[in-house]
Amino acid sequence: MEQRDKEAIKRIVGEEHFTDELIDLVSYSYDGSDHNHRPEAAAYPADSEQISRIMRLANERRFPVIPRGAGTSMTGSVVPAKGGLVLDMVRMNRILNIRVPDRQVVVQPGVVYAALQKALAPSGFCFPPDPASGKVCTLGGNVATNAGGIRGAKYGVTRDYVLALEVVLPDGRIVHTGSKCMKSSSGLDLTRIFVGSEGVLGIITEITLKINPKPTAFRTAMASFETLRQAGQAVTDIMHSGILPSVLEIMEENTIRVLREKSGADLPEVAALLLVETDGYTEGEAEYAVEKVVAAFQDNDAKTVSRAGSQEEAEKLWAIRRAVGSAAGSLRPNNLSEDVTVPISKVPQLLEGIQEIMTGQGYPFVIFGHAGDGNLHPKIMFDGSDPKQAREVHLLIDKVFQLTCDLGGTLSGEHGIGLAKAPYMHLEHDAVAMELMRLLKNTLDPHNLLNPGKMALDQ
Ligand SMILES: Cc1cc2nc3c(=O)[nH]c(=O)nc-3n(C[C@H](O)[C@H](O)[C@H](O)COP(=O)(O)OP(=O)(O)OC[C@H]3O[C@@H](n4cnc5c(N)ncnc54)[C@H](O)[C@@H]3O)c2cc1C
CATH class of the missing domain: 3.30.465.10 (Uridine Diphospho-n-acetylenolpyruvylglucosamine Reductase; domain 3)
Structure with a gap:
């Protein structure tokens, strides 16, 4: 971007809604991933008309534009990979x-x-x-x-x-x-x-x-299992039982150990925990559903089954689940956290496969996630200041993506692709699908100005 581009942007949004101060540009270099790249300026548009004028200018002057919300992306999707102008939507x-x-x-x-x-x-x-x-x-x-x-x-x-x-x-x-x-x-x-x-x-x-x-009635139940297979079968049985739980979370043995050691959670030494919420618009509806869940736990020989008797008890169980990210994250300075997703019935295979890939490699890891829709979060901890560790951890994640796609899964259930998963798009999408995606991008954005470098679209 040249100075005259910055002056033109100031004229569109107003001088006070523009910045190219270093401190701001450094802030806009990052998101929730380990990627970073500095933009050349940032602006705070007030409406679609201003954005439209900025995009016309960007086309004429050929500088990249990156729309930005809160910058919590886990994939580098909001990192200005090729510099340019960040459009922070905070005023809209x-x-x-x-x-x-x-x-x-x-x-x-x-x-x-x-x-x-x-x-x-x-x-x-x-x-x-x-x-x-x-x-x-x-x-x-x-x-x-x-x-x-x-x-x-x-x-x-x-x-x-x-x-x-x-x-x-x-x-x-x-x-x-x-x-x-x-x-x-x-x-x-x-x-x-x-x-x-x-x-x-x-x-x-x-x-x-x-x-x-908004549902008005809730029930919470938790069960522990000696084997992943039993937990996986309980998930399948719940999903077959004629009800839909509002939450169905799974945590495997490493996660349980980390929660015990780092958060002091009173949890048994088992292969897996399932934590379930049912909801409804009447107490009877939520109760009926949780009874089906508990029956599926018992049919699969759960080692322990507990039901929250009050809102307070339920809150204690959900606090355990919420502590996973920070408890695991405290083990090393850096971590890679993925959101691979497979058909629900393949969850036990994915869990076992990830454990096989990661066990004995010298890096602490946990696996937890939303078993009810097949979305798992493997999280592996390492020291990113050591290039050898960073390389090794990424090689392990390569294997996790390959396994996920081999099981008919998807690279991302919710976080998206961004920069982090762009190199793996070909594992999931066939050549024709990639060609169509690139064609669409090229048709709408022939000069590749809008958030370039993401999703393997400009390769
Ligand atoms: C602690 C933590 C927990 C998280 N948990 C979840 C979770 O449970 N589920 C989940 O799905 N994600 C989760 N995320 C990831 C992230 O919060 C989501 O992807 C969220 O939707 C990003 O919103 P944002 O406003 O931060 O967008 P940003 O990070 O600013 O941007 C994300 C992407 O959206 C684009 N974008 C933003 N605004 C616009 C716009 N107006 N027009 C066009 N493009 C735009 C950006 O260019 C970028 O590509 C989590 C992240 C963190 C850090």
Whole structure:
């Protein structure tokens, strides 16, 4: 970018909404991954019109533009890999319209996930996907990564709730996709193309989301198992039992050990733990479902089964699950945390396979995740200041991706691809699929200006 480009951007957004101060550029070099690269400037647009003018300028002057929410990406997807201008959406943070009778909410992309839930609470409605980063991540980021969470098995992911979008295209045109109806069979589904597109096809400037009535009754149960197979079979049986648990989490033996040693959790020495929540709109509904879950635990010879008798007891069990990330992360200065996903019935095979790959390699690891939708989080700890360790750990992760794809799985259940998983795209997507993705990118963004370097689209 040249100085005259920066001056032109200042004229569009206003001088006070532009920065090229080193301290800001360093902050915008990072996200939640171990990738980093510095941009040349950052701007804080107020509306889609300003973004449209910036994109027209970027096309004329050929500098990269990277849309940014809260920067919590785990994959380097928001790292400005080729420099350029970061567009921080923080000023576009208004909830525009809550239409409960239509079960819809219209938001700007910079609205923080938790702020939306807070605004919906008085109406008894909610936006069901629930990323663990919800206190800070933005809805624009959620749509652009198709974020999911712990309740995915029953409530799906962000994609399932996006009805309509306003998007600024790489050439500056503004497009409105989808419909404000609860269903529509009209035309090609442009909305879905932008959901999960990681800011490479367009900048999302307005989002219409479907909302749900919030469940009012909950039950929590936990069981321990001597073998992974038993735990895996219990998962399969629960999913066959005619109910859908709202949460079905699995933790394997390394995770359990780390929780005992680092968080002082009172847990048995077993191969696996399952932690389940059921919910409903009546106490009877949640109770009926949890009884099915407990029956599946017992049928699979669970070593221990416990049920939370109160909200307080349930909270204690969920606190154990929430402690996993920080307890494991404290073992070494760095970690790689993945979100590989397989068909539900393949979860035990994936767990055993990852254990086989990682055991005896000299690096502590844990595996936990959302067994109810086949999404596991293997996390391996190492010292990133030692290049040998960094290399070795990445080689182990290569094997995990290969195993996942061999089992018919996907590289990412919720975090996306970004820079971190770009080299593995060919394992999951065939050559024709990759060609189509690149064709789409090239058609919308022939000069490769919007968030370049991501998802192996410019290779
Ligand atoms: C502690 C922690 C826990 C996490 N837990 C979860 C989890 O449970 N589930 C989950 O799915 N993810 C999780 N994540 C990953 C991350 O929070 C999500 O991917 C989230 O959706 C990113 O939102 P963000 O606002 O931080 O976006 P950013 O990180 O800023 O951006 C992410 C991507 O979206 C693009 N983008 C952002 N805004 C726009 C826009 N307006 N238009 C177009 N593109 C845009 C960016 O260019 C980038 O490619 C976690 C991350 C952390 C650090």
